[in-house]
Amino acid sequence: xxxxxxxxxxxxxxxxxxxxxxxxxxxxxxxxxxxxxxxxxxxxxxxxxxxxxxxxxxxxxxxxxxxxxxxxxxxxxxxxxxxxxxxxxxxxxxxxxxxxxxxxxxxxxxxxxxxxxxxxxxxxxxxxxxxxxxxxxxxxxxxxxxxxxxxxxxxxxxxxxxxxxxxxxxxxxxxxxxxxxxxxxxxxxxxxxxxxxxxxxxxxxxxxxxxxxxxxxxxxxxxxxxxxxxxxxxxxxxxxxxxxxxxxxxxxxxxxxxxxxxxxxxxxxxxxxxxxxxxxxxxxxxxxxxxxxxxxxxxxxxxxxxxxxxxxxxxxxxxxxxxxxxxxxxxxxxxxxxxxxxxxxxxxxxxxxxxxxxxxxxxxxxxxxxxxxxxxxxxxxxxxxxxxxxxxxxxxxxxxxxxxxxxxxxxxxxxxxxxxxxxxxxxxxxxxxxxxxxxx
Numbered sequence: 001x002x003x004x005x006x007x008x009x010x011x012x013x014x015x016x017x018x019x020x021x022x023x024x025x026x027x028x029x030x031x032x033x034x035x036x037x038x039x040x041x042x043x044x045x046x047x048x049x050x051x052x053x054x055x056x057x058x059x060x061x062x063x064x065x066x067x068x069x070x071x072x073x074x075x076x077x078x079x080x081x082x083x084x085x086x087x088x089x090x091x092x093x094x095x096x097x098x099x100x101x102x103x104x105x106x107x108x109x110x111x112x113x114x115x116x117x118x119x120x121x122x123x124x125x126x127x128x129x130x131x132x133x134x135x136x137x138x139x140x141x142x143x144x145x146x147x148x149x150x151x152x153x154x155x156x157x158x159x160x161x162x163x164x165x166x167x168x169x170x171x172x173x174x175x176x177x178x179x180x181x182x183x184x185x186x187x188x189x190x191x192x193x194x195x196x197x198x199x200x201x202x203x204x205x206x207x208x209x210x211x212x213x214x215x216x217x218x219x220x221x222x223x224x225x226x227x228x229x230x231x232x233x234x235x236x237x238x239x240x241x242x243x244x245x246x247x248x249x250x251x252x253x254x255x256x257x258x259x260x261x262x263x264x265x266x267x268x269x270x271x272x273x274x275x276x277x278x279x280x281x282x283x284x285x286x287x288x289x290x291x292x293x294x295x296x297x298x299x300x301x302x303x304x305x306x307x308x309x310x311x312x313x314x315x316x317x318x319x320x321x322x323x324x325x326x327x328x329x330x331x332x333x334x335x336x337x338x339x340x341x342x343x344x345x346x347x348x349x350x351x352x353x354x355x356x357x358x359x360x361x362x363x364x365x366x367x368x369x370x371x372x373x374x375x376x377x378x379x380x381x382x383x384x385x386x387x388x389x390x391x392x393x394x395x396x397x398x399x400x401x402x403x404x405x406x407x408x409x410x411x412x413x414x415x416x417x418x419x420x421x422x423x424x425x426x427x428x429x430x431x432x433x434x435x436x437x438x439x440x
Contacts, residue, residue, distance in 0.1 A: 017044045019095050027073040029091060033081045041091055051094045053123035086114035093127050106134050109144045113151055120155050128158055136161045178207060178217050179226055186230040186268065188237055201271045208278055219279050228281055231272045235288050238265040242292065245299045266315040273322035286332040289323045293345045310360045313353050320346050321380045328383040340395045343387055350380065351408040381412040388417045396421050
C-alpha cells in the first residue's frame with residue numbers, strides 16, 4: 001500500500017488530491033485504539049463523503065460532535081488494534097479508482113478479509129465490491145477458508161458471492177459427477193493416468209462414507225445398478241487377463257506385462273470390494289470371485305517368487321479376505337458346496353503365502369506394498385474359523401485333518417474350530433437323541 005500512488009481529482013480544481021497532503025486537506029481522520037495508538041490522516045471531505053457513508057454521516061450537519069481542528073473538520077474513529085492497519089488501508093483505497101484494475105492491492109486473502117470487514121463497517125460500497133470480487137476469484141488455503149467461513153456469513157447478501165464455491169451442490173449434479181467418476185475409476189486407462197484413477201477412487205469412497213458428516217450421496221437403485229455394472233466390466237477385463245495368463249507359457253515375453261495388468265486389476269478389485277461393501281451390494285462380486293478362485297490361485301502360484309509376484313499374492317489375499325468376510329459373517333449367503341470349495345482353495349494359499357510375504361516384507365522394510373496389516377491376518381483367521389464352523393461336520397473334519405497334518409499349522413490357527421468340532425461330535429448322538437425324544 002505504501003508504494004501506491006493514490007490520488008483522486010478534486011472536483012472543483014481538477015488538481016490531484018492525495019491522502020496525507022496537509023496543504024489541500026480539509027478534514028483529519030484521527031484513528032485511535034484503546035492501547036493508545038493514535039494517528040492523524042489528512043484527508044479530503046469530497047472523497048470521504050462520496051465513497052463512504054460513515055464519513056458522509058459524520059461530516060454532515062446532523063452530526064454534532066464534528067470538531068474543528070486547524071480550520072479542518074476532525075473525525076475520530078476508534079478501532080481495535082488488530083484492525084488499525086486495515087482502517088488505514090481502507091482510507092487509502094478511497095483515493096483509488098476501485099472500479100479499475102486493483103487486483104494487486106490486497107496483499108493476500110487475510111489482508112483482503114480485514115479490509116472487507118472494515119469497509120462493510122464503514123459502508124464503503126466500492127471497496128466492498130472490489131474486495132468481494134478479489135476474494136471470490138483467488139484460491140484459499142485451508143486456514144483462510146476457515147476464517148472466511150467465520151467472517152463472511154455475518155456480512156449479508158453483499159458478501160455471498162465469496163461463499164459460492166462452498167455452497168451445497170444440487171443433488172443431480174452430485175449424482176452426475178459420481179457416475180462419471182465411478183466409470184473412470186473402474187476403467188483401465190494407461191498407466192500414466194494411475195494417479196488420477198487413484199484420486200477418483202479415493203473421492204468416490206469419501207462421497208459415500210459417513211464420518212462427522214452425512215454421506216454426500218445416498219445410493220439408490222439406479223446408482224447401485226450402475227456401480228454393479230461398472231464393477232462387472234472391470235471383472236470381465238480381469239478375467240480376460242486371467243485366461244490369457246493361463247494360456248501363456250511362463251517364459252513368454254508378454255507374461256510380464258500381463259502380470260502388471262493383472263496386478264493393476266487386482267488393486268482395482270480390492271477398491272471395488274470396499275465400495276460394494278459400503279453400498280451393501282457384494283453378492284454378485286462374491287459369486288464371481290468364488291467362481292474364478294481356482295484360476296486366480298493357479299496363475300499367481302505358477303509364477304516364480306519375485307518381489308512383484310509377492311505383491312500380487314498380497315493383493316490377491318486382500319481381495320479374498322473381503323470376499324471371505326462377506327461369506328463368513330452372513331453378508332452374502334452361498335450354498336454349502338461353494339463355501340467348502342472356497343475354503344479348500346484359499347486356506348492352503350494363505351497358509352503358504354503368509355510366511356513368504358512376512359519374509360520379503362522384513363527384508364524390504366521400505367516396500368509398503370508388501371506389508372499387510374497384522375489386523376488383516378487376524379481377521380482372516382477368524383473368518384476362516386467362522387466359515388468352517390458353518391460347514392457340515394464331515395467337511396469340517398476333512399479341513400481340520402489337513403490342518404493338523406500340515407507343517408504350517410501355526411497360521412491360520414484353527415484351534416477354536418477344532419475344539420468346537422470335538423465338542424459337537426462327542427455330544428452329537430446324545431443331543432440329537434434328546435431332540436428326537438422330545439418330538440415323540
